[in-house]
Amino acid sequence: MVAQNIAFGIIAAIMVVGALRVVTVNNVVHAALWLVLVLAGAAAQYVLLTAEFVAVTQVLVYIGAVMVLFLFGTMLTRAQLGKEKKLNNTTWYLGIPASLLLLGVMIMALTSSFGNEKLPTNTELVSTQEISDQIFGPYLLPFWALSFVLLAAVIGAIVLARKD
Amino acid sequence: MLVNQFLILAAVLFCIGVYGVIARRNAVMVLMSIELILNSVNINFLAFALRNGSIDGHVFALYIIAVAAAEVGVGLALVLLVYRNRKSIALDELSEMKG
Numbered sequence: 568m569v570a571q572n573i574a575f576g577i578i579a580a581i582m583v584v585g586a587l588r589v590v591t592v593n594n595v596v597h598a599a600l601w602l603v604l605v606l607a608g609a610a611a612q613y614v615l616l617t618a619e620f621v622a623v624t625q626v627l628v629y630i631g632a633v634m635v636l637f638l639f640g641t642m643l644t645r646a647q648l649g650k651e652k653k654l655n656n657t658t659w660y661l662g663i664p665a666s667l668l669l670l671g672v673m674i675m676a677l678t679s680s681f682g683n684e685k686l687p688t689n690t691e692l693v694s695t696q697e698i699s700d701q702i703f704g705p706y707l708l709p710f711w712a713l714s715f716v717l718l719a720a721v722i723g724a725i726v727l728a729r730k731d
Numbered sequence: 732m733l734v735n736q737f738l739i740l741a742a743v744l745f746c747i748g749v750y751g752v753i754a755r756r757n758a759v760m761v762l763m764s765i766e767l768i769l770n771s772v773n774i775n776f777l778a779f780a781l782r783n784g785s786i787d788g789h790v791f792a793l794y795i796i797a798v799a800a801a802e803v804g805v806g807l808a809l810v811l812l813v814y815r816n817r818k819s820i821a822l823d824e825l826s827e828m829k830g
Contacts, residue, residue: 571732579740586744586767590751595759602763605744609770613792616737616777621792625773628796633766633803640759640807644814654757656823662753670746677738686732686781693786701790713797720801727808730815 568688575615582608593654595641599634606630620695737778744771758810758820762803769799 585604592598606629613622702710744767751764773792780788814820 568732572736575732575736579736582740583743583747586747589763589767590747590754590760595757598760598763602766605767606770609774612737612740612774613777615732616774616781618777618780618789618792621773621777621789621796624793624796628800629766629770633800636803636807637759637763640762640810643811644759644820653821654760655754656756659754659756662750665753666746666750669749670742673742673746674739677735677742681733681735681738684734684782686734686737686778687784688732690781690784693780693789697786698789698793701786702793706787706790709794713794717797717801720804724804724808727805728811 571615575612578608578611578615582612595645595654596638599637599641602637603630603634606634617690617692619692620698734778734782737774741771741774741778744768744774756821756823758813758822759807761822762806762810766799766803769795 582605585601585608588601589598589605592601606625610622610625610630613619613625748764748767748771751767752761755761755764773795776788776792776795780786780792810820813825817824
């Protein structure tokens with residue numbers, strides 16, 4: 568238990584620092600690489616939460632596919648990959664009170680409703696078979712809908728991005 | 732491990748993502764901030780799945796990952812189109828639809 572808490576603390580600190588760098592750094596490629604750190608930390612948190620299959624999917628889809636998309640998008644939309652001065656809005660400072668207020672309200676609500684409630688410790692790992700039984704059983708209809716969403720997204724991306 | 736430590740981590744990531752959406756001017760950076768927000772939601776789902784001893788949270792987390800991948804694909808295609816038409820992806824310059 569202590570080891571898990573220490574691991575949680577280290578990974579959480581890395582994630583928060585990485586997320587702050589994503590929204591403050593002045594270079595789009597560096598921001599994408601910091602985002603990789605946050606996504607990998609999230610995958611590690613999923614392992615701590617006994618969700619191995621979701622963690623592996625996170626690594627495959629996010630770090631594998633989405634980051635490549637981001638880097639391609641960056642390189643296709645910018646002439647040079649150096650620093651860029653105007654990545655922020657002129658009124659960027661308004662985001663600080665807005666997000667701090669939101670954070671305060673959320674932390675207040677969470678501490679008042681969950682307090683010191685502990686997660687169950689003697690749970691078994693969720694097997695991939697159980698997840699697939701859920702997806703292809705009670706959640707089949709959303710799965711179909713999601714398949715159509717992905718199909719539409721692929722076709723839409725091709726239609727939008729092709730040159731004609 | 733407490734439930735709250737995961738939920739508060741997710742809340743912190745969510746708020747950082749909200750700050751990024753508000754503050755950033757570059758469309759690709761806004762999409763990255765949206766990825767932060769979606770990841771914090773996933774952490775919440777998995778924390779509650781473990782707390783309640785159910786698998787539904789895992790299924791929803793997988794669905795969110797798929798929807799996020801679709802969103803990034805379409806979003807970057809849109810950004811590419813805007814860049815091709817205007818040679819810039821600054822969001823505050825896209826004001827033609829204001830009327």
